[in-house]
Amino acid sequence: VAALVGRRPRATWVAALAVLAACAAFAPTLNAQGVPQSELFIKKQPSVTAQQLLSAHFPGGSGNPAVVIAEVGTAERTTAAAAAVPGVSGVRPYTGGAPDGPARVADGRIRLDVTLADAADSDEAMATVQRLRAAVHAVPGADAKVGGYTAQQFDTRTTARHDRTTIIPVVLLCILAVLVLLLRSLVAPLVLAATVALSYLATLGVCAIVFPHVFGFSGTDPSVPLYGYVFLVALGVDYNIFLMTRVREESRRHGTREGVLRGLTATGGVITSAGVVLAATFAALGVIPLAFLAQIAFIVAFGVLLDTLLVRSLLVPALVYDLGGRTWWPARLAADGPAGRPRDGGPADRDAPAPLADGVGG
Missing domain, CATH: 3.30.70.1320 (Multidrug efflux transporter AcrB pore domain like)
Incomplete structure (x- = not known):
């Protein structure tokens, strides 16, 4: 994978970005207005059958x-x-x-x-x-x-909508601040925070397609998008930190582009393995016959796999490789690079001056 990123970095991140953007385009269509009582259980239950009979012969709200x-x-x-x-x-x-x-x-x-x-x-x-x-x-x-039940459902829906519009940007800003302090850079944290947000939106977009057309859910529990965001962002940032701290260490010795390849080689297997284990762990929630847990299981399992296999393995390394030393701006690492080497580890750096005859720089 590192060799692929090194050979065609721009084509790699453009293709990965296109896939994520295509999935994220469906995110606004996710129906997070709640799950009907008849769909709270995945399997057919006597209580659901009784409620359907009651609704067929009496006013719909008789029981509640x-x-x-x-x-x-x-x-x-x-x-x-x-x-x-x-x-x-x-x-x-x-x-x-x-x-x-x-x-x-x-x-x-x-x-x-x-x-x-x-x-x-x-x-x-x-x-x-x-x-x-x-x-x-x-x-x-x-x-x-x-x-009453209907009023509670309406208030829950309204509160969940407010929580999403408040908590999501606050959490993202806090993560951005942590990454700035950790990487001592402005460009790299912005890139990483943007990929985390895009990965989450892409997961929601896939859920908007899969939930109604594959699983048969007519709606999504209002709290599922927020729970999914908390899990996916927390895990995505962990992987970001693991990858980029190693890339930064390698970049100080070998230059940014070589550092990206070395860092991805060293951490990629661990990140992917962790993603597979976590995805399997959350997918196990799907055996419980409750729609809420089944939705959480899918959104987290799929989101983790998307993050580890596409975002953290291809998109982020390819973007950082293409940016080169500008990734660490305004840190000195962006301008100085390792002692005795070109700024980004060799002539492959498009920002380095082209060598002329007798080793004289252009």
Whole structure:
């Protein structure tokens, strides 16, 4: 592999980059809005069959009503406001299970069970919950709160979206800072952080294709992309550090381009072996018949293999080889190189002056 990188570095990283970019193009199509209750288990379960029968003969949200808590003095107005919401099939006070029992009141507040027309885990039900919240919040003095399964799912989805947009860039910036301190360079950390992010997006893109068309998942758990990011970025940075610290050591003695080949030769087998072991370890989660764990198992196993076999073995070494000494800018290593040698280890460096007759530099 090192010999391939040394012979055709630019063609190697362009081809690797094209593959990753093609996969990453599908990342925005990943449906991370949640897994329906009927798909929480990979194998057919009696509880899923029962829920399907219930939905076929009763309103979709019968088994999981939305729960409204309001001041008891506003119960009639809150009930009327909730019943007028499109998508609501019925509203009744909670009686503790007794069909004709009195409404339960605690601390001056009453619970209303709101039956939704659509399945509790559907997008239509979540839209109904948003309308329901707006309606009961507008009742004067009710101080109403809306909970229940559908509301929890909607809030989980919203929180997961917020976490992704906040945690992912923060983690990437922290990693960039660590790499800058470790490699004492600006160019190399930027290259490495970019490859980590691209590898993650490529994995999401593959998941967007594989989950619905191979595994039959109609959706992805909202927390899966974030969990996958944490695992893949942590492992990818480990491999980056292992590879690039060795490349830097070799570059100080032999020049950057020769250092890349030596560093890849020394660490490539270990990185690839570690990737295979970790991929097999996470893939073992797939034997548990839960959709969430099956999705985590695939995203981490595939992402680790993609990172070790393509990104860390071909893309990063080829990019660093092509950049040469500029990789370490603004460190002195970029300008000086090892004593008594051309800056990047020999005439192969395109930045070195071409030798003229009698050894006089151009």
